[in-house]
Amino acid sequence: MASNNYSTVAALITTGIVFPLITGVAVYHFTEANQSEALFYWSQTPAEFSGETVSISTESVVFANRGNEASKDVTATVIFDESVKIQDSKIEFSSGDAASYKPLPISSEERGNRISVPVLTPNETITFSYLLEGQPHGKPKINIKSSSSTGTQNTQALIEGKEVGQSRYSIFSAAAGVVALVSCTFFLSKTITSLSRISTKDPNNSAFLILHQGLCKEARAILEERISKHGTGIYELCNLAVSAEAMGDNDISTKYISAAKHLLTHEKRPAKRKEGFLYFCEALTIVSKDPQSATELLRKATVKSAVIKEYIDYSTLIKDMCENSPNIDKVFLEFRS
Numbered sequence: 001m002a003s004n005n006y007s008t009v010a011a012l013i014t015t016g017i018v019f020p021l022i023t024g025v026a027v028y029h030f031t032e033a034n035q036s037e038a039l040f041y042w043s044q045t046p047a048e049f050s051g052e053t054v055s056i057s058t059e060s061v062v063f064a065n066r067g068n069e070a071s072k073d074v075t076a077t078v079i080f081d082e083s084v085k086i087q088d089s090k091i092e093f094s095s096g097d098a099a100s101y102k103p104l105p106i107s108s109e110e111r112g113n114r115i116s117v118p119v120l121t122p123n124e125t126i127t128f129s130y131l132l133e134g135q136p137h138g139k140p141k142i143n144i145k146s147s148s149s150t151g152t153q154n155t156q157a158l159i160e161g162k163e164v165g166q167s168r169y170s171i172f173s174a175a176a177g178v179v180a181l182v183s184c185t186f187f188l189s190k191t192i193t194s195l196s197r198i199s200t201k202d203p204n205n206s207a208f209l210i211l212h213q214g215l216c217k218e219a220r221a222i223l224e225e226r227i228s229k230h231g232t233g234i235y236e237l238c239n240l241a242v243s244a245e246a247m248g249d250n251d252i253s254t255k256y257i258s259a260a261k262h263l264l265t266h267e268k269r270p271a272k273r274k275e276g277f278l279y280f281c282e283a284l285t286i287v288s289k290d291p292q293s294a295t296e297l298l299r300k301a302t303v304k305s306a307v308i309k310e311y312i313d314y315s316t317l318i319k320d321m322c323e324n325s326p327n328i329d330k331v332f333l334e335f336r337s
Contacts (some may be wrong), residue, residue: 038067039074039120039144039151055135056087056218058210063126063144063151071120073147075104078128079112080140086111088131088215094124101126112140120146131215204235211239212315216246234260234274238281245285246317253285276305287321291331298335309335 044060063076080086091113093099104114113128120126144151203226211219220243223236241256260278264270279301287294301308312318312335322329 036067037065037069037071037146037149039071039146039149040064040066040154041142041144041151042154043139043142055133056206056210056222057132057135058213059130059132059140061128061140061142063128065120065122065124068122070122071146071149072118074117074120075114075143075145076117076126076128077112077114077143078130078140079106079110079114080130080132081137082109082111083137084111084132084134086130087133087218089113090129091115092127092129094126095121099124129213131210131213131218204239207239211243212311212317214316214320216243216317219243220247232259234263234278237263238278242281242284242317257282257285273305273307276301276303276308279304280308280311284318287328287331288325291327295331295334298331302335312336
């Protein structure tokens with residue numbers, strides 16, 4: 001019986017420790033010996049709003065190198081058809097200001113950008129963001145290529161990891177992928193952001209997305225048109241307060257917040273998420289004048305609604321405020337996820 005027990009223990013050790021260890025070492029050496037770049041691109045869900053006088057949409061395209069080798073002499077292109085007018089655009093690198101690129105010419109009939117990037121390092125991304133006037137007739141033309149390969153389209157979810165398994169790694173990466181998938185499924189289901197569930201067909205939601213990309217005037221126009229047709233609500237008033245404050249209309253901003261609070265007091269059972277949003281927006285309107293009170297409001301907001309931290313992470317408006325003021329940056333440091 002003792003020898004049988006030792007045999008069982010040895011088998012368990014071999015199966016549970018030695019084999020995974022050998023497999024891991026083999027995967028490591030096999031993948032290290034196959035260094036390569038892997039260029040991908042994908043479009044993020046656009047927001048759209050169409051009114052009687054204005055038709056506005058946003059579009060974001062992300063380019064990425066998900067390989068384990070730097071891509072050299074990279075050209076990235078996003079071109080829209082003539083049916084749209086680009087009101088504003090921005091190009092951002094995940095590596096920040098340290099990245100460098102050179103704009104390349106496009107024809108007079110084209111709308112968009114083409115840039116040249118000397119080196120795109122592994123896991124680095126480039127995001128092209130656009131505010132468009134008019135409705136595009138089709139999808140934009142998107143392309144990324146380097147001196148040695150051409151990028152392919154993919155979805156963000158499939159390539160969120162630091163490396164992309166390729167066919168020549170199939171035996172090892174398939175086994176590792178199954179284990180990773182089983183282990184991560186539960187956690188992924190918990191971390192899908194509420195931002196992805198925002199209905200961009202709702203003008204108020206579109207205004208929120210545009211507002212927090214720093215396009216305050218455009219967001220305000222959308223909100224005022226919606227209110228003129230359908231009346232107002234707490235969310236509309238809060239978004240108007242933030243846009244007014246960002247444009248320097250402090251007195252009007254305060255009045256919008258007061259009106260939102262008045263509406264909230266007349267709701268018999270206000271949703272916690274609605275209360276949290278009101279606290280969040282009020283904090284944004286006073287943070288430059290009273291950081292301490294803004295901090296207290298943000299704490300109340302995050303208790304009422306966990307999605308507030310996702311809003312803070314998303315907001316370019318807040319990011320710009322933090323970059324311009326160390327005191328404001330200290331306030332939001334506590335609430336970044």
